[in-house]
Amino acid sequence: MHLVFPDPYAIPGPTPSAIQSLQNVDALAGAGARVTLVTPAPVGDFRAESVLGRPLHAGVEVIHLPDLRRRWFFPFRSNRLFFRRAAEVVAGLGADALYVRNLKLAGHLLARHDMPPLFFETHEIFAQSFAESHDLTRWTQRCKLRTLESLEARVYRGARGLISITATLRDDIRQRFGAVASDHVAPDGVDMVLAAANATSRSGEVREGGPVFLYLGSLHPWKGVPVLIKAMREVRRGRLRIAGGTPARVAELAALCRELGVENRVELLGSVPPQSRFALIAAADICLLPSSASSIGARYTSPLNLFEYLAMGKAVIAADLPALREVLRDGENARLVPVEDPSAMAAAMNALADDPSLTEALGRAAAHVAPQYSWHSRAAALLAWIGVQLERKS
Numbered sequence: 001m002h003l004v005f006p007d008p009y010a011i012p013g014p015t016p017s018a019i020q021s022l023q024n025v026d027a028l029a030g031a032g033a034r035v036t037l038v039t040p041a042p043v044g045d046f047r048a049e050s051v052l053g054r055p056l057h058a059g060v061e062v063i064h065l066p067d068l069r070r071r072w073f074f075p076f077r078s079n080r081l082f083f084r085r086a087a088e089v090v091a092g093l094g095a096d097a098l099y100v101r102n103l104k105l106a107g108h109l110l111a112r113h114d115m116p117p118l119f120f121e122t123h124e125i126f127a128q129s130f131a132e133s134h135d136l137t138r139w140t141q142r143c144k145l146r147t148l149e150s151l152e153a154r155v156y157r158g159a160r161g162l163i164s165i166t167a168t169l170r171d172d173i174r175q176r177f178g179a180v181a182s183d184h185v186a187p188d189g190v191d192m193v194l195a196a197a198n199a200t201s202r203s204g205e206v207r208e209g210g211p212v213f214l215y216l217g218s219l220h221p222w223k224g225v226p227v228l229i230k231a232m233r234e235v236r237r238g239r240l241r242i243a244g245g246t247p248a249r250v251a252e253l254a255a256l257c258r259e260l261g262v263e264n265r266v267e268l269l270g271s272v273p274p275q276s277r278f279a280l281i282a283a284a285d286i287c288l289l290p291s292s293a294s295s296i297g298a299r300y301t302s303p304l305n306l307f308e309y310l311a312m313g314k315a316v317i318a319a320d321l322p323a324l325r326e327v328l329r330d331g332e333n334a335r336l337v338p339v340e341d342p343s344a345m346a347a348a349m350n351a352l353a354d355d356p357s358l359t360e361a362l363g364r365a366a367a368h369v370a371p372q373y374s375w376h377s378r379a380a381a382l383l384a385w386i387g388v389q390l391e392r393k394s
Helices: 016-030 080-091 103-110 126-133 139-158 167-177 192-197 225-231 247-260 274-282 304-311 342-353 356-373 375-393
Strands: 002-006 034-040 060-065 097-100 118-122 161-164 182-185 212-216 239-243 266-270 286-289 315-319 335-337
Touching: 002 016, 002 080, 016 034, 016 060, 016 304, 016 375, 034 080, 060 080, 080 103, 097 103, 103 118, 103 139, 118 139, 126 139, 139 167, 161 167, 161 375, 167 182, 182 375, 192 274, 192 304, 192 356, 212 225, 212 274, 212 304, 225 239, 225 247, 225 342, 239 274, 247 266, 274 304, 286 304, 286 342, 304 315, 304 356, 315 342, 315 356, 335 342, 342 356, 356 375
Parallel strands: 002 034, 002 097, 034 060, 097 118, 118 161, 161 182, 212 239, 212 286, 239 266, 286 315, 315 335
Antiparallel strands: none
16 A cells, blocks of 8 residues: 655654654554655754654655745745645655645645545644634634634545544544544554663662652643642652753743742753653653643643653553543553642652552553554554555545
8 A cells, every 4th residue: 555644844853743743654664555755854964763763664755845934035934835746746656545634735635636535634623722722702813713614624524534543532523523534543652662672670669859750742731731840849759850842831831840949859851852752751750641621632632752651661640631541541550630730640649659569560551551552553553444445435
């Protein structure tokens, strides 16, 4: 099967979406597909090895298209020129199917009549996320919302297949948009080989001064990271490391740490290279996933860091949210706590800090469930499902 994966943003790249897309195409090739990645060239010397720890699978062909948005003489930030050029390239490849993550690009490709069947992977209801993050009392924002919702409906109904990263997202799409394309749930995954290469054993080891708690990931407001900083006021032992985020967001959290008087117990590492993420997890004792009650935080999230925590055999404390309950079971492979509740988060952190045997048991259970979420397993299931959808329409 020949799949083409076009995207208007550079892959490989340091953003979570670029990392996820790179892992996805690498795994699809590893599972037997021929994959053509059509994307702008990466910025600077960023390479696949920076994320994968190895070269991109030989079954992936990469076609880099010019990105005029980087040129001083090009006054627009629009992706339309990329969309047009990518469609021309795709039309000449003779692929079996398109695999797309970008909503506007999907809409552009579906409007053409010379494209292969399109499979769209969605990580949110875009209209819902927009509504929750914009002022809908403004007429201009309401117009943008209607346009976005119309595009979303067209893509969901026009695609040959729809891939949702959580079952709650799939259900919400069905409820909001009615009859849509055939769908498949595919949570994000983890590179089990890379995790194994970074594994270290801390079984039964007790740190002087308490455990190291870790949050690794982006610092968008919906990630709920301030909950962890507020919880540290009630955590009796240990220290918190927060890795990720832009300098501006790190500065905001540093100010919060000073305001709450926990700056000596919270280490803000800022952005870290993707290849360092497993080593950071290995050095921690307990990993945290606070998230928020927003739709994208509660229902549409399938965090890369969660699966990496599990693969490294770490005890996880996470917010008790529908999307996370698709993977985690309270008291079995994680501790789940009420969402956006610093005191409840602190109580769970104290409980694990005081009970190394429970921490170890949760870590073992996490490691046991992790292989279910390997990128290879995900890709194999996706290819089987895509094959069925293509046969049904042939």
